[in-house]
Amino acid sequence: MKQVFCRPKSMTKNIFHYCAGCGHSIVHRLIAEVIDELGIRGIAIGVPPAGCAVLAYNYLDIDMIEAQHGRGPATATGVKRVLPDRVVFSYQGDGDLAAIGTAESFHAANRGENITVIFINNAVYGMTGGQMAPTSILGQRTTTSPAGRAALLDGHPVRVSEIFSQLPGTAYIERCMVNSPAAILKTRKAIRKAFQCQIDGRGFSLVEILSPCPTNWKMTPIDSCRWIDEVMCKEFPLGVMKDVPAVEQNEGG
Amino acid sequence: MTKVLMQGNKVIAEAAIRAGCRFYAGYPITPQNEIPEYMAERLRQVEGGVFVQSESEVAAIHMVIGASAAGARSMTSSSGPGISIKQEGISSMAACQLPAVIVNMMRGGPGLGNISPSQGDYFQATRGGGHGDYRTIVLGPASAQELADLTMDAFDLADRYRTPVMILADGMMGQMMEPVVFKEPEPRAYPEGLIMKGAGAGKRKIIRGLILDPLALEEHNWMLDRKYRTIARQETRCELFRTEDAELILVAYGTAARIAKGAIKRLRDAGIRAGLFRPISLWPFPTNEVRDLATRIENFLVFEMSTGQMVEDVRLAIQGEARIGFFGRPGGVVPTPVELANVVMRRYDRERGITECC
DSSP states (O other), X not given: OOOOOOOOTTBOSOOOOSOTTOSHHHHHHHHHHHHHHHTOGGGXXXXXXXXXXXXXXXXXXXXXEOOOTTOHHHHHHHHHHHOTTSEEEEEEEHHIIIIIXXXXXXXXXXXXXXXXXXXXXXXXXTTTTSEEOTTOOTTOXXXXXXXXXXXXXXXXXXXHHHHHHTSTTEEEXXXXXXXXXXXXXXXXXXXXXXXXXXXXXXXXXXXXXXOOOHHHHTSOHHHHHHHIIIIIXXXXXXXXXEEOOHHHHHXXX | OOEEEEEHHHHHHHHHXXXXXXXXXXXXXXXXXXXXXXXXXXHHHSTTXXXXXXXXXXXXXXXXXXXXXXXXXXXEEEOHHHHHHHHHHHHHHHHHTOOEEEEEEEBSOSTTOOSSBOOTTHHHHHTOSSSSSOOOEEEOOOSXXXXXXXXXHHHHHHHHHTSEEEXXXXXXXXXXXXXXXXXXXXXXXXXXXXXXXXXXXXXXOEEOOOOOSHHHHHHHXXXXXXXXXXXXXXXXXXXEESOTTOSEEEEOXXXXXXXXXXXXXXXXXXXXXXXXXXXXXXXXXXXXXXXHHHTTOOEEEEEESSSSSHHHHHHHHHTTSSEEEEEEOOTTOOOOHHHHHHXXXXXXXXXXXXXXXX
């Protein structure tokens, strides 16, 4: 009998602590699958964030070093500069990347650090209980925007992929989502391309993933998937934002 | 061994390179800018050298964390305001048991303060500085030669105890030039097994300070505490200067200790037998050494370029066994030896002893 599905080698046997319908466990699995596929388990070093995914090392069976909130790209920079032939990635949420760690993320991108950022955008602070995030949608009710996010008071949702695409240092940026089997397969391809981009030495790669947080959105998992389609995708359009060929990226070297 | 004339900041940088430092990240701030500048040039020349001008102090310290975990001897440097924002990372390094050297060329504070030499960061440096139950080894050099020697030693101590080590000097130390002989560095003895470089075919590593189970975190805290107690037993350093026949001991570190030595010469000329107790390790503080002096000498005057911080450690050490006076010049003021000698003469006579404050 032919085995067509199994646990990726780069995953532990631990049971996910994530809530039902959460996107983190899907993305963790995709990362593990890609690491297996590229055969880079032995040279991969991950930098998990503060937040729900702080325990990513319980699931990804690779070397991992935690970062303080928002500092993942700085820590990853230190690792990668010392060990340029390793595959180094940070895993960051929206508060991590687009609020407290904006500077570290922006400048790692601008330096063209040859690292990969997996960016989970679920429009809310998950672990702390559903506060407004920099990517919360206008009108979105959260525990700290009880009347809904108001542009005049709270500013606008931050479009990380669009902004980072403007930086000459970035090589590959794609926004995808994990709310359907087809979308998940697309995300898997994007993660693979991002890691390959790093392996090819092309510079900074980032995959933004619109990801459900049913618990804090106060929705069922099914409604959460629908909300991504109907609301989040309008604010955060999907697609490849940037894919610079190796030659062009290295010009001016 | 050739003797070279060098500026203090450059001495630190050159000593770091010779000690095998191969990663530096930092952000410009006066009065230590010659350190990143020198490192930028030297790390270009040495094999495996990496220099990153970071976007912020907080980014610099977290780059150092990554580089240290990846096995490079790593350093960052700054001055007061920048050291304040590095504390997040220093606390992390203590928790994760990662070695690195952090240089603080102190300037006047609090807040932006000014850029003159000061010693107001003693509490921050010796009490941990960041959040949580931890200590940082703190060394207080008082000459260019010590900047060289202690910087090299700092890397060895950081490795031996897997903990961040701070060089606590000031703008005066950083800017002045003195002759220096660089000693031969010890070969690095950091276990290969601690370095994170990808799991290879074997078992993977996790470096973390997050320990959610309170009992497990308590055990981690006690484990760190045992390490700090070992350091406190084994790593105190101090200098005793003309204490054998002394009736009065000045206690001072760094630049203040140099001023004190000048004052002692003048006091002795005036018939007061003054000596100096100079802590070199500020944490661990040489408690036993200063207590020993207090068993036979009754008068101490602590002199700091601050409103009085180290004086608390002196009081804790002496525990009421001797009279302790304090003289301070905070805010970036550097008094002369004559001024300090005059203060002592005004406040000390053999009958009454030292008055505690002015």
